[in-house]
Amino acid sequence: MQNSLITLADWLAMLETMHPKAIDMGLERVMQVKERMGIAFDCPVITVGGTNGKGSTCAMLESILLQAGYRVGLYTSPHLIDFNERARIGGEAVSDEALIESFAAVEAQRGDISLTYFEFTTLAILRLFARAGLDAVILEVGLGGRLDAVNVIDADVAIVTSVDIDHTEYLGTTREQIGFEKAGTFRQGKVAICSDPVPPESLVRHAEAIGADLWLLGRDFNYSGDKLQWNYGGRGQRRNALGYPSLRGANQLLNASAALASLEALRHRLPVGAQEVRNGLVMVDLPGRFQVLPGRPSVVLDVAHNPHAAATLAQNLDNMGFHAYTYAVFGAMQDKDIDGVIAHLKDRVDHWCVTDLPLPRAATAEQLKEKLLDAGVVPESKAGSEKTVEIFASPADAFANALSRAGENDRIAVFGSFLTVAGVMQARKSGYH
Known part of the structure; x- marks a missing residue:
């Protein structure tokens, strides 16, 4: 062999x-x-x-x-x-x-x-x-x-x-x-x-x-x-x-x-x-741990994938200073406490770009959207809310969408799984900037 x-x-x-x-x-x-x-x-x-x-x-x-x-x-x-x-x-x-x-x-x-x-x-x-x-x-x-x-x-x-x-x-x-x-x-x-x-x-x-x-x-x-x-x-x-x-x-x-x-x-x-x-x-240098990329809009990469890490990410986002809107690129494994992660971050995010991930044990973007709705994140189409939740097939697609909508005073937080962060890092390497 x-x-x-x-x-x-x-x-x-x-x-x-x-x-x-x-x-x-x-x-x-x-x-x-x-x-x-x-x-x-x-x-x-x-x-x-x-x-x-x-x-x-x-x-x-x-x-x-x-x-x-x-x-x-x-x-x-x-x-x-x-x-x-x-x-x-x-x-x-x-x-x-x-x-x-x-x-x-x-x-x-x-x-x-x-x-x-x-x-x-x-x-x-x-x-x-x-x-x-x-x-x-x-x-x-x-x-x-x-x-x-x-x-x-x-x-x-x-x-x-x-x-x-x-x-x-x-x-x-x-x-x-x-x-x-x-x-x-x-x-x-x-x-x-x-x-x-x-x-x-x-x-x-x-x-x-x-x-x-x-x-x-x-x-x-x-x-x-x-x-x-x-x-x-x-x-x-x-x-x-x-x-x-x-x-x-x-x-x-x-x-x-x-x-x-x-x-x-x-x-x-x-x-x-x-x-x-x-x-x-x-x-010291460690990619993907509250890593803030240079340029605008601000892009934050963080492999936070459990409630304890999400609470720290929320605190770190609060310490960053003012940003008009926050976009989230979010993909997660099904066996994680996704509700616990969302609970810490739902009030810090205006627009959710949820994504499928290339692993059988990943939660689907559709499942993530359901969990966001259950947590009280109301999309724009309902009740005049300014929140949005959109579904994507890959972290690269989700990130490209967030990038196309975000202004230079906004920020994009990429989190939820190593695969989410890795997908965005690879996309940036091959041309999304």
């Missing part, structure tokens, strides 16, 4: 159909293949889990460590446009060739063990990192924590950024249930960091029960600041007069504090100077 898999696209297409279930929680199969392959790290490993804020925290950690001159491996998911975005070494996406070689190595070792797309690709990227002579490895946890494929690696520091309701069919329906799943990445005798201002009791209890060294926001580390700069204070380290991270948004100091707490915990193995922290925070 391997002989017929020539390109990265060939491999990815095969992996999508290899396992009967797209998501199949459990570590047994992945652990077996990992052991067979002898994947291990002799440098510090940081895992980053949480409902929201994982990507930002990973990006800040990578940026600071690169500024400090370390060779860093960063694994994140999902990707926006190219699969290669998931694996970065030294700040650069890895090549197709490197990925293909690692995929072939996993295929050669897995025998009759069936792996999901995520499990297979995670093992391939871990193998790639283990052979790359790295100084530090940052691994974003895919879904939950306890049963996520990334959790086959014992982290030196495990971060949980936030705990909120998402992926309820796998993780539970309460913050306590979900907090327990997230805490599954913690290890005995190792540092466990939680930057959620109100950590679930289950997370705290689990950390204590296994003997992890738990650092809590407000107890073990904290931040303070004014409009110009901010300060971090940890158990034994202060960082003063820091510039704000270049990532915009209300929660970025929570994420930055978790990143700095993890670096404090590792300071004897990965020393980082004050200027390197400052430079890293100023230079």
Whole structure:
């Protein structure tokens, strides 16, 4: 079979159909293949889990460590446009060739063990990192924590950024249930960091029960600041007069504090100077997280796809200053709390451009429109309302329509799913401006 898999696209297409279930929680199969392959790290490993804020925290950690001159491996998911975005070494996406070689190595070792797309690709990227002579490895946890494929690696520091309701069919329906799943990445005798201002009791209890060294926001580390700069204070380290991270948004100091707490915990193995922290925070870049594109009308890209993230997006939109009208390009997965997302944003949006997405588990544009009507968004044709709700076949079409109607003092917010944001990014790349 391997002989017929020539390109990265060939491999990815095969992996999508290899396992009967797209998501199949459990570590047994992945652990077996990992052991067979002898994947291990002799440098510090940081895992980053949480409902929201994982990507930002990973990006800040990578940026600071690169500024400090370390060779860093960063694994994140999902990707926006190219699969290669998931694996970065030294700040650069890895090549197709490197990925293909690692995929072939996993295929050669897995025998009759069936792996999901995520499990297979995670093992391939871990193998790639283990052979790359790295100084530090940052691994974003895919879904939950306890049963996520990334959790086959014992982290030196495990971060949980936030705990909120998402992926309820796998993780539970309460913050306590979900907090327990997230805490599954913690290890005995190792540092466990939680930057959620109100950590679930289950997370705290689990950390204590296994003997992890738990650092809590407000107890073990904290931040303070004014409009110009901010300060971090940890158990034994202060960082003063820091510039704000270049990532915009209300929660970025929570994420930055978790990143700095993890670096404090590792300071004897990965020393980082004050200027390197400052430079890293100023230079960090992460597409699709409250990303405001240059030009007019204002265009905001945000992968907010659950109520917690939508509340943050609403707050960030409020902080942007005056815009005459706001257009939304909105597409979402059916298994998300779409009503919860709409509840936070319906009063900030005048014109909704809802879109189908190219995945079977996506909600249709028609379903999104129904949910908007149920939430009390009344289109123009009824009762003289100035709101509109229009349906489109793709994010590109929805964005093109919003762009054609928006004035230069308006704004367009693109949100609801990675696929929505990716569709608009690709459309812009190929010519809609």
